[in-house]
Amino acid sequence: MTENGADNRPRSQQIADDLRQAIRTGTYEPGEKLPSQRTLAMQYGAARNTVDEALGILSREGLITSQQGRGVFVREKQTLIRLGSDRYSPKYRETGLSPFLLECAKQGKRGRFDVLGIERIKPSRDVAQRLNVSASTKSVLRRENVFYADDDPVYRVTTWIPWAIAQGTGLVQPEVPHQYGIHGIFEEKGHVMTRIDDQISARMPTPEEVRHLQLPEGVPVIEVLHTSLDQDGEPYESTLFVMRADMNGLSYNVPVE
Numbered sequence: 001m002t003e004n005g006a007d008n009r010p011r012s013q014q015i016a017d018d019l020r021q022a023i024r025t026g027t028y029e030p031g032e033k034l035p036s037q038r039t040l041a042m043q044y045g046a047a048r049n050t051v052d053e054a055l056g057i058l059s060r061e062g063l064i065t066s067q068q069g070r071g072v073f074v075r076e077k078q079t080l081i082r083l084g085s086d087r088y089s090p091k092y093r094e095t096g097l098s099p100f101l102l103e104c105a106k107q108g109k110r111g112r113f114d115v116l117g118i119e120r121i122k123p124s125r126d127v128a129q130r131l132n133v134s135a136s137t138k139s140v141l142r143r144e145n146v147f148y149a150d151d152d153p154v155y156r157v158t159t160w161i162p163w164a165i166a167q168g169t170g171l172v173q174p175e176v177p178h179q180y181g182i183h184g185i186f187e188e189k190g191h192v193m194t195r196i197d198d199q200i201s202a203r204m205p206t207p208e209e210v211r212h213l214q215l216p217e218g219v220p221v222i223e224v225l226h227t228s229l230d231q232d233g234e235p236y237e238s239t240l241f242v243m244r245a246d247m248n249g250l251s252y253n254v255p256v257e
Helices: 011-024 037-044 048-060 090-097 099-104 125-131 184-188 207-213
Strands: 064-067 069-076 083-084 109-120 140-149 152-164 194-202 221-229 237-245 248-251
Touching: 011 037, 011 048, 037 048, 048 064, 083 099, 090 099, 099 109, 099 248, 125 140, 125 237, 152 207, 184 237, 207 237, 221 248
Parallel strands: 083 248
Antiparallel strands: 064 069, 109 140, 140 152, 152 237, 194 221, 221 237
16 A cells, blocks of 8 residues: 555455455355456456456465366365374274275275385485485385375375385385285384374475376475384384375374473
8 A cells, every 4th residue: 555545556466355355254155156257357347367367366375276167266175184193093903994094084085095106215314314224225115105085186105114124024015915004014023103203394386296186276285204213212114295285184182291
């Protein structure tokens, strides 16, 4: 605003601000179709390309989504797949499901995954330090997967496991032959998860992540860098979860130490 009260911001920004406020106050509900670009242009006394610019701002913010041939809609809130502090708890063993499949089942969804690669590698210095292994030899098995809830890709997952643990086990197979997934094999090898170290951040996705996770414009990703510690306090696996922020949440209920 200028001193005389005039709004000198670009007209597209003014329209975007007005529509954003209408979405936040419920004038336009989640899933509701917005008026057409022509109607909005008439409503705001603006050119169509100015309205398109305003809608582009809201799309990049993740507030709206375009559907080919149908129009522009307020983005609906998804049922979240939650990554929580109790997801590895033994109390869920009687379900016979791995942590991800169990979380999907809670949301009425079917979980599955695609294997992108399994390879014995020379780890980065950061991975080597987290797992207490050598950075100068092929000391780590790397597993890369995309996890789906129904048909929606929700995680891009990279797991690093010391080769001394993975060698000769089902961890080198695409379909891990254990009903509790990789953690069942870890326990058979004598590594019982006693503590977790999770480092969490958020950012915009890379082009590769947009492709693998089918991310709409304006949706960021949540990064969870997880390390499992066993009964002796030793790290035995580390996993990087790259999660769609519009379909995932974090839920932690932990003691204060």
